[in-house]
Amino acid sequence: MHSHESHEHDHGSHHQGHVAELPRDTEGLPDAQETELVELADGAEYELDIIPVKKRIGDATVRMLTYNGSVPGPTLKVPQEATITVHVTNRGDLDATVHWHGLRLENRYDGTHETQAPIPVGETFTYQVSVPDPGAFWYHPHIREDYGQEMGLYGNILVTPSEPDYWPPPNRELAMTLDDILIEDGQIAPFREEETTHVAMGRFGNVMLIAGEPDLELDAKRGEVVRFYFTNTANTRVFNVTVPGAEMKLVGADAGHYEREELVKEVLLAPSERVVVDVHFPQAGELELEHRTPERSYRLARVNVSDEPPNQSFADGFRELRTNPDMVEQRLRVEPYLKAPPDKTLSFVAEMDMGVPEGVEVVYVCPMHPEVVSAEPGSCPKCGMKLLAQAAEEITYVCPMHPEVTSNKPDNCPKCGMKLLPESMVAAGAGHGHEEHKGHDHHGHGHDEGAQEEHGGHGHHGHHGHGHHHHGEPDHAHDPAQGIEWEDDMVEVNRMTTPANMRWKLVDRDTGAENAQIDWTFRVGDQVKLRLVNEMDSDHPMPHPFHVHGAGRFLILARNDVVEPNLVWKDTVLVRTGETVDILLDVTNPGRWMAHCHIAEHHESGMMFSFNVE
Secondary structure (H helix, E strand, O other): OOHHHHHHHHHHOHHHOOOOEOOOOOOOOOEOEOOOEEEOOOOOEEEEEEEEEEEEEOOEEEEEEEEOOEOOOOEEEEEOOOEEEEEEEEOOOOOEOOEEEOOOOOHHHOOOOOOOOOEOOOOEEEEEEEOOOOEEEEEEOOOOHHHHHHHOOOEEEEEEOOOOOOOOOOOEEEEEEEEEEOEEOOEEOOOEOOOOOOOOOOOOOOEEEEOOEOOEEEEEEOOOEEEEEEEEOOOOOOEEEEOOOOEEEEEEEOOEEEEEEEEEOOEEEOOOOEEEEEEEOOOOEEEEEEEEOOOOEEEEEEEEEEOOOOOOOOHHHHHOOOEOHHHHHHHHHHHHHOOOOOOEEEEEEEEEOOOOOOOOOEEEEOOOOOOOEEOOOOEOOOOOOEOEEEEHHHOOEEOOOOOOOEEOOOOEOOOOOOEOEEHHHHHHHHOHHHHHHHHHHHHOOEOOHHHHHHHOOOOOOOOOOOOHHHHOOOOHHHOOOOOOOOOOOOHHHHHHOOOOOEEEEEEEOOOOOEHHHOOOEEOOOOEEEEEEEEOOOOOOOOOEEEEEOOOEEEEEEEEOOEEOOOOOOEOEEEEOOOOEEEEEEEEOOOEEEEEEEOOHHHHHOOOEEEEEEO
């Protein structure tokens, strides 16, 4: 895409010699198909094939991997309590499994390396998929998840509730995946065959995809209520979704409905989380469904609202904010656990070793804040990240306002008085580091510069679904970052990180055991209070979406000792930078189950463990 990007990639693999890459050629591949909605009754059988296709994304035609030829794969609509049989045939590039995310199914069908032998290319594996809970779930790979998900291997499962009035009535409903993809020089940026890259922050994309498309157009009618089941299928990006000009009601999340329905301005989804919102379109016109960060907004889709009214109006029902008795009962049930000590405590920690240049004087620089330079090793005072060693003579300082003013010291500009910044930081601001995200404009995503100015730093985050308003912090939205990495702020360093130089750890605070060495055993019926501590004393503090496989489901009890004000059953929780979250796991399913960070590159680098349920 940019010569600077290509240079950075070469730099990232410069010391690797010849690096085998996974295929990107599109020759001879079929075109991607539209995503199908497939309704399956209890006992039904279904064929799911992993196959490569070519797909047009903006100006690029890229090779992607799909379930049944579409990105996302087929949306499977299944009644609650049903069991379906899914025959998965692997015609892809690598050994595969399919994980049925959020479903409390039989352990041997969970789709991990712990529960089955991988499916070799050309072979088939049969899953019995049970769906005990209502809501939106999804399926995706659990081997080289970083590669498979980025290439398009994801699809939704919508479980229709047994109770007819479980959800408030909409005019219709839509399943929408939220994703991003990194495209360079007309291709999906390369993946190494033998190891994962972008391990520090995860692999951010430069093109946004909603329902697999960069320029989605939706139609609605004036007065219509549309239910959106949003699923974040991105490797690492957190999405904050809003529809200015429409009204939005939060009704559910990962595995069911909320204790109380709420009118919200936007909803936050970390990787693998789902949110269920009803959107009312009160006026005709053209609206935009946006991903909005503190710095800017990205258009995800246009919504053309016609002046034609729907056949039936659910506007009155939309304005009713229901309280759900089953979740009120859970509120009473969890009360004794709020002040109880945790049964287990997990810390989230990073270890980073990028090496030290030999034979030269070195300084230590923050990759995310290159203006932070120290003569000694340490941590960045702005973000807590480990300072990385760099040869001192390599640093040239430049005035961002007057680039002709340079120095070998971090002085002030004699023309305007501004602090001189490292040349790499100034170049990144004008080039690869931010330009790759401006690339959204060419795919119908970013607003024009005027609109960016209008929305930039808006800070009006109202309620965040299971983000801001669950924190119980009224001013949290005005924190510039909100404990979230919204973009890749250290593109070149991130690209160079692999499991060899960047290690993500889950640490059992009681025993000191790390990742796969953690050895927990629970029993069916146990209520396990887990405390999740995202350590600031870490080489790279950042948010982590923590996911527990189908051993049970959990309720969020508190964040930073603030009681969660609105309960919903969850399988994934975002633990923001420096945050402590208490959850209560309701253990219902025997077997050997995984728990891990759902940033795909962190998972692939070992930030996971398995536990037993008897």
